[in-house]
Amino acid sequence: MSRLAHVASGPYAPPVPARTLTVTSADGARLHAEVHGPEGAPAVVLAHGWTCSTAFWAAQIRALSADHRVIAYDQRGHGRSPASATCGTEALADDLEAVLKATLAPGEQAVIAGHSMGGMTVMAASTRPGFREHAAAVLLCSTGSSRLVARSTVVPIRAGRLRTWLTKHILGSRAPLGPVTPLALRILKYGTMGPGSAPHMVQACARIVHACPRTARYAWSQVLDALDLDHGVRELRVPTEIVAGTADRLTPPVHARELAAALPECVGLTELPGIGHMTPVEAPDLVTGKIRALVAAHTGAHVHAHAEVEESA
Numbered sequence: 507m508s509r510l511a512h513v514a515s516g517p518y519a520p521p522v523p524a525r526t527l528t529v530t531s532a533d534g535a536r537l538h539a540e541v542h543g544p545e546g547a548p549a550v551v552l553a554h555g556w557t558c559s560t561a562f563w564a565a566q567i568r569a570l571s572a573d574h575r576v577i578a579y580d581q582r583g584h585g586r587s588p589a590s591a592t593c594g595t596e597a598l599a600d601d602l603e604a605v606l607k608a609t610l611a612p613g614e615q616a617v618i619a620g621h622s623m624g625g626m627t628v629m630a631a632s633t634r635p636g637f638r639e640h641a642a643a644v645l646l647c648s649t650g651s652s653r654l655v656a657r658s659t660v661v662p663i664r665a666g667r668l669r670t671w672l673t674k675h676i677l678g679s680r681a682p683l684g685p686v687t688p689l690a691l692r693i694l695k696y697g698t699m700g701p702g703s704a705p706h707m708v709q710a711c712a713r714i715v716h717a718c719p720r721t722a723r724y725a726w727s728q729v730l731d732a733l734d735l736d737h738g739v740r741e742l743r744v745p746t747e748i749v750a751g752t753a754d755r756l757t758p759p760v761h762a763r764e765l766a767a768a769l770p771e772c773v774g775l776t777e778l779p780g781i782g783h784m785t786p787v788e789a790p791d792l793v794t795g796k797i798r799a800l801v802a803a804h805t806g807a808h809v810h811a812h813a814e815v816e817e818s819a
Contacts, residue, residue, distance in 0.1 A: 518710035518787065520561040521568050529579065529608045532600040538586035539579040539605055543571035548617075548801045549610060551640075552578040553602060555622025555648075556726050557718040559585030562621065564710075565790035570797060577609045577616070581623065583722030593725045595630040595735060602627050603636035615642035617800045619793075621786055622757065623730065625649030629738035643745040643773075643804035645796050647785045648754055650761030651735040651768075659755045660697050678727040683716045690716065699782035700753040707787050739768045745804050747774040747796055751781030751788065 513519050523540035530536055540560055550570055554562045560578040570576050580587035582601060590597065602618075610616060618641050620628040625646040631637040650657070656665070661672045683690065686709070694715060695701075695708045746769050750762035759777055766775040776796070778789055786793045 513706075513710050513713060516706060517568060517790065518561075518564045518706065520564045521571065527608065529601075529604050531582070531597070531604040533590070533592055533597065535582050535590040535592065535597070535601065536588055537579050537582060537601055537605065539577065539609060541609060542567050542576040542578070543574050545575065547573055547575040548805050549575045549577065549614060550797055550801065551602075551606065551609070551616045551618045552576065553618065553620040553624030553627045554578070554581060554584070555620075555624050556730060557584070557715045557723050558621070559714055559717065561585070561714050562711075562784075563786060566619075566786055566794050566797065569790075569794045574798075574801065577605065579605045581627070581726075583725065584718055589719065589722055589725075593729050595626065595729065595733070595738075598623070598627040599631035599634055599637075602631045603634050606636050606640040610640050613639065615640055615805055617643050617645065617797055617805065619645040619647065619797055620649065621647040622649050622783065623726065626651070626730075626733060626735055629735040629742060632738045632742040638743075641744045643747075643800040644742065645747050645749065645793070645800060646762075646765060647749045647793060648751060648757050648783045649765070650733075650757045651739050651765065652733055654733055654757065654761075655731050657758055657760060659758055674731055678724060678731065680720060680724050682720050683718075683723075686712045686716050697755060699784050700751060700780045700788055702780050703782065703784075703788055707784070711784050711787055736768070739765055740770065743770050745771045745773045745800070747776075747800060748772065749776045749778065749785050749789075749793060749796060751778045751783060751785055753780050754783045756783040 525541050529539050552563045567576050583589040655673050656670045658673045661669045694712045748762050750759050766772045781788045
């Protein structure tokens, strides 16, 4: 399991959950899950991306849990969820279905937000009965359904076989990331974040990514290399909004545009100028606002903005 060395204060410090639970997936894999906010409030489920953890959603959890029940879980092999011998899109779908069943009442619906591999988890689960029972609407952040390595611009040369080969070996490296040094911060910022990202945002992301065990990082990089979830996009038959950064080197905006064209019920595509791959950290208020709006529009819930809650207190 990962070394949990996250930030200790500020907007990116992981909030303390109201309760935690261990969810058992279809193959017996055990998943760490957290529930934040008041029981009975409108539900939001958050699925993080490759090399991340529930801590990645700290800003959204902190803002939404005032008047939402926010459920976040660690993907297998990430955060506090032990590694599993099984890695693949079917396992991702199994895990999301298991979390929905364990945390939501029968028939209860939630807005499900997925970042990067978390978005791919949603696409993989799109045909599952448990997903269709519980998904009211979806937010996809910085994600794609196929050709991830070939389209990545992490290696700044012309697209082609050489760039794809180099990208595959960089993203699939087995080397340990080591401590969070100034050089490590510069490398992570270049590869995953926009050029204007504030130092505290880069620091938060670096601590999360560097905490991911290298065995899990490598295993899931192989899954992403071979990813093809185009069919899952066409089966995602709930209102779905997309957020993407124009400076995203891992999943460039071409992915978001293709998702928008292929989704049966795309309700919006927002491209954020100068923002990189880590949209929930780089543009926390916008991502939180998108989730709030989806809850209000598609769950029948009437919730107030966090500021309004504070004013009435």
